[in-house]
Amino acid sequence: MPSLRDIRKRLRAVSDTRQMTRAMKMVSVVKLRRAHDKLVALRPYATTFDTVMSTLISRTAPGELSHPLLTRRPVRRIELLVVTSDRGLAGGFSAIISRRALSYVADQQEAGVEVFVTTVGRKGHNYLRARGVTIRRDDRGILGKLSYASAESLAQELSTRFLDGEVDAVVLLHNQFVSTIALPTQAQLLPFEAGASGPAQARVEWCFEPDPRTVLEQLVPRALAVKTYRALLESCTAEHAARMTAMASATRNADDVIGSLRLSYNRGRQAQITRELMEIVSGAEALK
Numbered sequence: 001m002p003s004l005r006d007i008r009k010r011l012r013a014v015s016d017t018r019q020m021t022r023a024m025k026m027v028s029v030v031k032l033r034r035a036h037d038k039l040v041a042l043r044p045y046a047t048t049f050d051t052v053m054s055t056l057i058s059r060t061a062p063g064e065l066s067h068p069l070l071t072r073r074p075v076r077r078i079e080l081l082v083v084t085s086d087r088g089l090a091g092g093f094s095a096i097i098s099r100r101a102l103s104y105v106a107d108q109q110e111a112g113v114e115v116f117v118t119t120v121g122r123k124g125h126n127y128l129r130a131r132g133v134t135i136r137r138d139d140r141g142i143l144g145k146l147s148y149a150s151a152e153s154l155a156q157e158l159s160t161r162f163l164d165g166e167v168d169a170v171v172l173l174h175n176q177f178v179s180t181i182a183l184p185t186q187a188q189l190l191p192f193e194a195g196a197s198g199p200a201q202a203r204v205e206w207c208f209e210p211d212p213r214t215v216l217e218q219l220v221p222r223a224l225a226v227k228t229y230r231a232l233l234e235s236c237t238a239e240h241a242a243r244m245t246a247m248a249s250a251t252r253n254a255d256d257v258i259g260s261l262r263l264s265y266n267r268g269r270q271a272q273i274t275r276e277l278m279e280i281v282s283g284a285e286a287l288k
Contacts, residue, residue, distance in 0.1 A: 018251055042233060070192055080105065084124030086123065122140045170188070170189040175242075
């Protein structure tokens with residue numbers, strides 16, 4: 001049975017923890033709102049961009065219009081881009097992507113495909129490296145100050161490796177933001193794949209200036225950068241949501257522990273008071 005002094009010490013410790021988790025939750029709420037506003041503003045642009053690319057590619061006869069980033073070839077080497085978080089205290093946000101990445105690498109190696117891993121986020125990097133996966137490049141820290149320029153730089157580096165024939169495909173693993181739930185998502189970045197265009201867009205007559213080939217040369221690298229930026233922003237937003245949820249749960253658990261400790265303390269204090277009263281009454285009876 002812990003003493004009242006021990007219970008008081010634990011009460012102070014748990015109260016300090018609750019104060020910290022509550023503060024972290026409020027910080028995550030603010031960061032989530034900012035990231036969500038950016039994501040909501042980006043999604044229509046990225047979706048429309050994807051539709052334009054789909055229409056441009058689908059309405060062109062095979063062989064008439066091409067771009068090096070659209071070229072398909074036998075896949076012998078894959079670049080895997082794994083996006084996790086730099087910080088913890090976000091539940092299983094990073095763990096689920098890291099486990100999927102580890103499973104993907106094992107499956108591809110078993111099939112005879114060489115996999116090069118690029119990580120964005122310290123958690124995924126540490127998880128994979130601790131399990132024997134060689135990390136080709138580590139881009140930790142860019143999520144904390146995420147910008148389109150950093151995403152564009154990453155996309156350009158991956159494009160260069162694809163164009164130089166160092167890899168035959170680039171695959172992306174990240175968390176997609178769905179309300180307050182993180183949805184693990186796997187997508188192919190290169191060769192570039194645009195989403196399917198809708199029937200309304202398919203009936204539109206497109207006019208390209210100065211010509212479709214020049215337009216495609218300008219749009220494909222930009223579309224890849226936008227796709228990369230959206231994936232990083234989705235992951236960043238999902239991370240703040242996961243941390244907010246985790247800290248809210250931790251705060252509730254701390255409240256439950258504090259309530260239990262206070263009950264134990266009050267019971268112990270009451271027992272101590274009763275015992276002291278009994279000693280006083282016994283002493284008074286002995287003096288009669």
